[in-house]
Amino acid sequence: MTEQLADPSTDREAMPVELVDDTGVAIGACSVADAHRPPGTLHRAFSVLLFDRHGHVLVQQRAAVKTRFPLQWANTCCGHPAPGQPVLEAAAIRLREEFGLAAELTEVGTFRYRAGDETTGRVEHEYDHVLIGVVGDVTPRPDPAEVGAWAWISPQTLRAELADHPGRYTPWLAEVLEIADRAHTAHRA
Template structure:
């Protein structure tokens, strides 16, 4: 779903046309999966991905289908990419947006609400999407990102400090209301 700078829907485009050298702003999501010990699930993107192949990042990212609420898209992609079933996803950063350019000129340009999901289940990565997974204590992950010790995706590098501002314990972060989502994401 293509959006303007205020998050209003402009129409749709195939995924293949929104990840190139001329990438329009479009709706996406990021999610951070935690276990009950407060560890975050990190994923290494499959080596054949168009954007940031082989790069470590947050648990799961994707795009809502036209008319699909972002929370439902998060749960759909967690099931597909990681074999995880979750009851719900909590909205944390409703209006996060970023633009990043790979060395080869491919651009990511997304209005990307960020969600927290808590699970207690084994992860079964889909090799079409995920090369590797790693559970890491949240505090250790945040410190590694802040100090530049971890090579991670550009969107994750921007999201982690904003999430850390919500508090030291991810389980106590207060969810944002769905009404705080950009207009195109309020389905």
């Protein structure tokens, strides 16, 4: 069975996102583009980090056409649920769209951050739900419009890379890694 790639005619910037208050309570909606205009509007997002059976994590280099932080390395996939859409449902859909993968996902934490992208002038201001999953020996089938490159890497090596070369990585990856790895390690113990 061949997975369907993301519809290239979909204007992801026009899709709605759910605006939230500082505690994550929904307070409205706007387009992706509007939420990411400076100074950025706090909205709901998710970040998925997949682990393999050896404890490595799947990271991606964001495609060059991304409107925020293009060509930087990030967690497995991320996105925004539509207003009122369950986070787990939205994340599972996005994981299939970006990587052609399915995994049982578990939410393991949330955090807020704000980060400006000097390259594009856009701003991330997100209430981010961190989700993890474990997959066996699978070969990702990334959509090239979403993913420039991908790699399996140990959390320890990724931490060292983040410390030595922070400009290569998205500003949210370090926090996603810490929340996800802590939960994954606790689950394995």
